[in-house]
Amino acid sequence: MPSLRDSTAIVGIGYTEFSKNSGVSTLTLGLRAIMAALDDAGLALSDVDGLATFRVGDSVLPTILAQSLGLRDLHYYLDQFGGGSVSHAIVGQAALAVHAGIADTVVCYRALNARSEFRMGGTGRPLVDAVETQYQAPYGYFTPPQQYAMAAMAHMERFGTTQEQLGAVAVNQRANAVLNDRALMRVPMSLADYLASRWVVEPFKLFDCCLETDGAVALVITSAERARDLKQTPVLIRGASWGSGQTLYSNEQPDPTRTAAADMAPRLFEMAGVGCSDFDLLELYDCFTYSVLVQLEDYGFCKKGESGPFAETGALALSGSLPVNTHGGFLSEGYVHGLNHITEAVSQLRHDAGERQVPGAQLALTTAQPGYVSGSTSALVLRRDA
Amino acid sequence: MTEIDATPLPQPDRDSEPFWRALQAGNLRLQKCTACDTLRWPPRAICNRCADFDARWEQLSGRGVLVSWIRTHQVFAPAYRDKVPYVVVQVALAEQRDILMIGGWQSHRDPAPGEPVEARFVAATGEVGLLDWAPSE
Numbered sequence: 001m002p003s004l005r006d007s008t009a010i011v012g013i014g015y016t017e018f019s020k021n022s023g024v025s026t027l028t029l030g031l032r033a034i035m036a037a038l039d040d041a042g043l044a045l046s047d048v049d050g051l052a053t054f055r056v057g058d059s060v061l062p063t064i065l066a067q068s069l070g071l072r073d074l075h076y077y078l079d080q081f082g083g084g085s086v087s088h089a090i091v092g093q094a095a096l097a098v099h100a101g102i103a104d105t106v107v108c109y110r111a112l113n114a115r116s117e118f119r120m121g122g123t124g125r126p127l128v129d130a131v132e133t134q135y136q137a138p139y140g141y142f143t144p145p146q147q148y149a150m151a152a153m154a155h156m157e158r159f160g161t162t163q164e165q166l167g168a169v170a171v172n173q174r175a176n177a178v179l180n181d182r183a184l185m186r187v188p189m190s191l192a193d194y195l196a197s198r199w200v201v202e203p204f205k206l207f208d209c210c211l212e213t214d215g216a217v218a219l220v221i222t223s224a225e226r227a228r229d230l231k232q233t234p235v236l237i238r239g240a241s242w243g244s245g246q247t248l249y250s251n252e253q254p255d256p257t258r259t260a261a262a263d264m265a266p267r268l269f270e271m272a273g274v275g276c277s278d279f280d281l282l283e284l285y286d287c288f289t290y291s292v293l294v295q296l297e298d299y300g301f302c303k304k305g306e307s308g309p310f311a312e313t314g315a316l317a318l319s320g321s322l323p324v325n326t327h328g329g330f331l332s333e334g335y336v337h338g339l340n341h342i343t344e345a346v347s348q349l350r351h352d353a354g355e356r357q358v359p360g361a362q363l364a365l366t367t368a369q370p371g372y373v374s375g376s377t378s379a380l381v382l383r384r385d386a
Numbered sequence: 387m388t389e390i391d392a393t394p395l396p397q398p399d400r401d402s403e404p405f406w407r408a409l410q411a412g413n414l415r416l417q418k419c420t421a422c423d424t425l426r427w428p429p430r431a432i433c434n435r436c437a438d439f440d441a442r443w444e445q446l447s448g449r450g451v452l453v454s455w456i457r458t459h460q461v462f463a464p465a466y467r468d469k470v471p472y473v474v475v476q477v478a479l480a481e482q483r484d485i486l487m488i489g490g491w492q493s494h495r496d497p498a499p500g501e502p503v504e505a506r507f508v509a510a511t512g513e514v515g516l517l518d519w520a521p522s523e
Contacts, residue, residue, distance in 0.1 A: 121462050127394060134402060135428055136488045137394040138516055141474045143462045150476050150488075154454035157499040199471075202457040248428055254484035256454060256476070 008095040009227035009234035012041025012220035013343040018334035021116040022214035026059040030111035033216035041220045042231030050076035050106030052090045058118035076103035084369035087338025089378035092240030094221045110339045111216035132248040147373045149201040152290035154256040165308030167194040169289040170207045172316045177328025179356040185332040208289040210330030217339040235349045239272030239381035245371025260371035262298035272381035276300045280361040283341035285369045286329040323358050341366045349384040393465045396514045401429045409515030412507040414448045417441035427485040448505030449480040455497040490518035
């Protein structure tokens with residue numbers, strides 16, 4: 001079978017409003033985002049023969065959405081268990097399904113009320129159903145900010161990464177969000193504002209942590225060939241990869257300052273036929289500021305331990321050499337669990353990103369949670385169709 | 387939806403029950419592969435180095451090296467309202483440095499990455515114990 005490289009494309013993206021309280025069900029959110037994405041693509045419901053999502057017990061079954069939409073004969077579905085680490089894997093899976101001829105048009109979506117109903121940080125959520133939870137929760141260690149803070153502290157101790165360098169990530173993303181009318185956090189923020197924010201889990205301040213958001217995002221995938229007959233400039237899926245991650249069980253990966261993305265990145269870039277210097281922008285999973293720093297290292301954009309100083313140079317700004325999280329990311333746009341990174345990359349590559357457009361963007365990397373905690377990671381390389 | 391309204395206790399399963407019982411008795415025990423001597427953490431039926439199923443439970447020194455630590459200020463669940471701020475540490479075991487454990491911290495001073503630490507056993511119930519860490523004496 002020919003390569004997956006450039007054989008499929010993202011042809012439509014859709015959003016609901018982002019808020020702290022949607023006032024509606026995850027079913028309603030998912031339906032709204034899917035219809036918006038189809039409208040953006042210029043496609044009809046009758047064109048859809050696949051649906052894919054991921055959940056952690058916090059959202060409605062995809063088959064219920066299918067039935068609500070009157071889709072009577074799905075050719076492909078995916079209901080992946082998992083959090084942000086699988087956010088890009090579902091798009092890769094959908095691309096595989098289209099590439100293999102199982103489905104013609106697959107809509108990937110994520111719908112969540114992550115502030116008003118099911119907070120990842122604990123409130124309203126039972127203990128995570130993971131086999132390692134029993135070895136952590138009795139010590140009061142059971143939330144993502146704690147898990148990431150542990151790795152960040154190790155990085156700071158070993159490499160001298162500073163609070164101000166974490167803050168540089170947060171400040172940069174806020175500046176991008178100011179230019180994004182979807183973003184929830186649009187009040188400009190200085191480094192002093194960041195430093196003045198309260199501790200959540202040392203070494204994380206409030207503004208090191210992502211938002212908790214109600215909302216949904218959807219995107220439409222079809223073959224590259226078909227994409228060229230549709231309304232929007234196709235954004236080709238140039239590469240897709242799946243990778244491992246760290247857990248208590250992974251004593252093959254005992255260094256908390258290095259993620260499984262470091263193992264995965266070379267094969268992703270090989271599949272895509274690209275190198276670090278080819279990218280016009282990066283949308284890096286930013287559940288916390290530190291995850292941006294560690295991914296800059298592990299995907300090879302700077303050396304191990306040097307991401308903090310790199311962030312302080314201003315390179316990550318829209319006007320910098322390597323714009324990162326052009327929408328503001330989870331830290332300032334909203335937390336839609338990774339899919340809003342993909343849709344932002346699509347907007348940038350279509351040259352539809354308005355005031356925050358990276359001029360002439362052709363190639364983007366967009367990543368899932370890099371593998372701390374979950375035992376898995378995933379990522380995509382996206383390219384504007386020539 | 388269920389909230390965490392009490393400090394979670396260990397919930398032993400069919401793999402981990404001997405580990406938690408040993409802690410209750412004041413011992414740190416892990417499985418050691420009978421084929422290649424690799425320690426297993428967390429407890430499980432197979433060696434992740436040599437894929438051998440056989441193992442014996444072995445008592446460890448209770449010594450380790452502090453890898454990282456955090457201090458939680460946010461009340462993530464009602465059970466912790468009176469406990470914040472509290473420190474949690476990550477420790478590499480002396481016998482096998484690639485085994486990282488999460489535990490409580492028993493000292494009035496902050497942990498220092500790289501410092502030697504030793505186990506402190508806390509009997510949580512009559513059946514299970516917890517493993518905290520303290521600076522080596």
